[in-house]
Amino acid sequence: MAAPAVVFVSPATVPRPSTTAEHRRATLRGLDSCRSMPELRQYHSQLIRLGLSEDNDAVGRLIKFLALHPSGDLPYALHLLGLLPRPDPFVFNTLLGALPSPAESLLLYSDMLLRYVAPNSFTFPSILKPISAGRDIDAGRQVHAHVLKLGFHPDVFSQNNLIRFYLSCGLTVDARRVFDTMARTDVVSWTTMISGLSKLGSVDEARELFDRMPERNSVSWNAMIAGYVQCGRFKNAFELFSRMRTEGIELNKFVAASMLAACSGMGALEQGEWIHGHIERMGIELDPKLGTTIIDMYCKCGCLDKAFKVFRGLSCRGLSSWNCMIGGLAMHGLGKEAVKLFDEMMKEEVIPDDITLLNVLSACAHAGLISEGRHYFYYMVREFRIEPKMEHFGCMVDLLGRAGLLDEAKQVIQEMPMDADAGVLGALLGACKIHGNVDLGEQIGRRVIELDPLNSGRYVLLANLFASAGRWDDAAEVRRLMNDRGVNKEPGCSMIEMGGVVSEFIAGSKSHPQAREIYVMVDEMLERIKAEGYAPDTSGVLHDIDEEEKENPLYYHSEKLAIAFGLLNTRSGDTIRITKNLRVCRDCHAASKLVSKVFDREIIVRDRNRFHHFMGGECSCRDYW
DNA sequence: CTAGGGTTAG
Missing domain, CATH: 1.25.40 (Serine Threonine Protein Phosphatase 5, Tetratricopeptide repeat)
Incomplete structure (x- = not known):
């Protein structure tokens, strides 16, 4: 059946319902599907004409739209509330949750009490929303007191929101106290704890709860998986993911996004491709967020062409999709292409943000595009109205410094409006x-x-x-x-994925099942590239920019072990992909170039900063890194 | 023909 005709065009076209009650009903129904402010104003005038301007239900719907819709109007909503002679809890609840600041929300709550409107079980979840978002500890504690005083402590919704509040303020102990004393918990209580604890860095505590929880749904599984991903424990994320699969839990788009991020973190292309394939097979629609996560995965796994293909295929591109793609090109040293994509973005009238400009500057830095970098840096405020932040200055110092313009880099630091942090000074160093x-x-x-x-x-x-x-x-x-000072060097570690299995190598370590073959291969590899002119870079023990253990012979840097393992498992013409946690050292860089030529492999190395594509004895960074 | 509003995941 077609929806009943609702009237907001001109009085002449209005079909006249037989009773005012019917008229009222039709108007209320129409209000629920109201989509714009002009439309809403028409409904409002209609309510007034029908004599419904003091009707809680009718005005409540108006307020709901004004408070919650993106094109709404909060002051207008508050104004309407003030006009209601006997507002009910519903109207207050709607507004309590929509106010932008904890203080305003609390003020409205006290207004509610002054007008003798009794809070109900919807009230506390609503008011705790802005309080949690604003991390207002005092306000939240006051609300907690009221939950107890007014007897809402058996209400799971209110309690769950108190947990969320305490966790969002970093008060783990208080959150735990609420959780542990709840008479009844539900899946949301547990999942809120897991997600909140993970975000505060207590993933292991979260995992204990996860293992103990009586019932898990896909949200719980994803909260735990995402917790591991956020703190970089990708292996744990993969373990949990495969357990989730064996338990037959649905792999929805949230889990897919988390796992794609795990693949990005590890540079696990095959796994990432599988997830991407799954998304396509399941017909999961690519919203801008999911699309960007896929693009990011391909960029960080060294597959720019696939990233681009997904980017081009997106029906709905968010700013973050552009940022991600520009950043991806930057990471791969394709500065000109990044600038070109930025120009295209301008032509499409997408408004850039600070991340966009940061990625453009970083693209210039990685490709040595000095004048382009200066241009975007000096014009970002004037043309795009974006104030440079610390990171932008750092990028400029990196760009200028790397190009040998140390004085100009120093000048940038002297003229920046804030004190340079370790990142900016580190770039100059x-x-x-x-x-x-x-x-x-x-x-x-x-x-x-x-x-x-x-x-x-x-x-x-x-x-x-x-x-x-x-x-x-x-x-x-x-x-x-x-x-x-007890500061330890982060051990160099290289990862390589073969047949969907990720192997990790640490300099000098022999824990890999194929360790013997790998070490034999390293020796053979070094012999063969020596014939091509490789000379180990042993000028001084501490010579490298960073950072692998000097006690380990250069020859067994984790990267060389990973390459040897890659050589053992690939053939001539294949591609070897490696992900490192540190920056590639000069010796490994030189060796990788020659290996790519002698063994006819494309070697793609992602280091802490960027990608290196080694092929035919050359590197895509043209030794500029 | 008195509903309408609130919590967990990328």
Whole structure:
């Protein structure tokens, strides 16, 4: 049956219902499907004409639209509430949840009490929404007191929202207290705890709850999987995912998105492709978020062409899709292409944000596009009205410094409106290392270490800078400082996926089942590239930009082990993909170039900063990294 | 022909 005709065009066309009650009903139904402000105004005037301006139900629907719809009008909603002689809890509840700040929400709540409107079980979840979002601890505690005072503690909805509130404020103990004393919990109580604890870094505590919970749905599974992904524990995410599959839980788009992020983190292309395939097989629609997650997966797994294909195929592209694609091109050193895509985005009149510009600047930095970088940096405020943040300055320092324009980089730091953080100064330090400016590097390096005393990379970089200048005593002193502070070097680790299985290698480690063959292969590999002119870069023990254990011979850096494993499991013409946690060192970079030529493989290495595509003895970064 | 509003996942 067709929907009943509702009237908001002109009085002449209005079909006249026989009774006012019928008229009222039709108007209320129509209001529920109202989609725009002009339409709403028509309904409002109609309500007034029907004498319904004091009708809670009717005006309540108006308020609901005004409060919740994106094109709504909160002040108007509050105004209407003020006109109601006997507002009911519903009207208050709707507005309590829609107000932007905890203070306003709390104020309206006290207004509600002053007008003798009794809160019901919908009231506390509503008011806790802005309070949780605004992390207002005092407001939340007051609400908690009222939940108890007014006897709503048996209400699971209210309790679940108190848990959410405490977790959003980082108050794990309070959240736990509510959770542990609940007479009845439901799946949402458990899932809220799991998700909240994970976001606060207590994934293991979350996992204990997950294992104990009486009933799990796909939301619970995904909350736990996402928890692992967010803290970088991809292996745990994969383990849990396969358990989820064996238990026959639906792989919906949320789980797919989480797992795609896990694949991105590990650079696990085959797994990622499988998830993408599953999304297609299941006919799951690509919303902008999911589409972007797939694009990100392909970018971070080294498959730019596939990322582009998905990007081009998206029916609904969000800003983040553009940002992601531009960032992907940047990571792969394709600066010109990134700038081109940015131009295309401008032509389509998509409004860029700070991330867009950051990615454009980073694209310029990775490709050495100095003048383009300067252009976008100086014009981002004027043309796009985007104020540069710390990261933008860092990017500029990186761009200029890497190109050897140390003075200009220094000038950027001096002129920036905030104090440079360790990231920005670290970029300058890196540039000093590349260009052998020991004096500036020493000065900057010491400041970076004080700003970021727990980051091993900073010490290593400064020590290496001293070592490269022959200042061994200074280098040793920096190392001593690092050791005294108990800062440990992050061990270099390389991952490679073969047949859907991810193998991890740590420098010098022999724990892999094929370790013997791999080490034999490394030796053969090095012999064969030596014939092509490879000379191990052993100039000084601490010579590399970063960071693999100097105690381990250069030859058994994790990257070389991973390449050897890749060679054992591929044939001539194949591609080997490796993901590293640190930056690729100079020696491994040189070796990889030659291996790609001698063994006829394309080797794609993702390091901490960017991608290197080695082929035919060359690297896509043109040694500019 | 007195409903309408609230919580967990990317």
